[in-house]
Amino acid sequence: MKMKGQSAMEYLMTYGWAIIIIVIVAAALYALGVFNPATYSAAKASGFPNMGIPKTGSWVLRSDGSFQLALSNNIPARINITAIDVDLTGIAGDQCSGESIVGGSFPYTVPIGGSFTLNASCSGVSAGSAYTASIEITYTNLDTGITGIKERGTVMGTVS
Numbered sequence: 001m002k003m004k005g006q007s008a009m010e011y012l013m014t015y016g017w018a019i020i021i022i023v024i025v026a027a028a029l030y031a032l033g034v035f036n037p038a039t040y041s042a043a044k045a046s047g048f049p050n051m052g053i054p055k056t057g058s059w060v061l062r063s064d065g066s067f068q069l070a071l072s073n074n075i076p077a078r079i080n081i082t083a084i085d086v087d088l089t090g091i092a093g094d095q096c097s098g099e100s101i102v103g104g105s106f107p108y109t110v111p112i113g114g115s116f117t118l119n120a121s122c123s124g125v126s127a128g129s130a131y132t133a134s135i136e137i138t139y140t141n142l143d144t145g146i147t148g149i150k151e152r153g154t155v156m157g158t159v160s
Contacts, residue, residue, distance in 0.1 A: 045156070048071070050075050065121055069155060077142065085099060088122055132156045138151075
């Protein structure tokens with residue numbers, strides 16, 4: 001007479017060990033950040049049709065909330081920057097304020113080919129979080145006299 005209890009116990013032991021191994025592998029992958037989307041969010045930029053897309057590495061959002069972006073004036077004219085607006089998505093709070101230009105104040109004149117760095121202070125950021133920053137720069141073309149021109153673009157990355 002065959003014992004059914006022993007057969008069932010062998011079945012449970014075999015599959016039990018397999019399930020334990022799967023759980024351990026899943027926990028190790030989670031600890032390595034494989035399931036965190038921020039691990040895969042590469043830094044990239046788009047937009048800025050007149051000034052040109054900034055190069056990767058020319059912007060940073062730090063865990064203390066400070067945001068910086070370096071841009072160049074690729075417009076064939078001198079410009080006068082009158083306002084900057086930075087909005088974050090992907091971050092709880094989405095509060096950016098204090099937009100300014102390093103070493104200057106509004107209106108800030110940028111010559112043809114000149115560079116400038118904008119600053120903003122954002123709240124609700126934490127290291128390792130993925131974010132998208134939408135930037136809007138309002139300027140005046142000093143050579144043509146056209147005012148209220150808006151330059152828009154986005155940069156994406158991970159909070160450092």
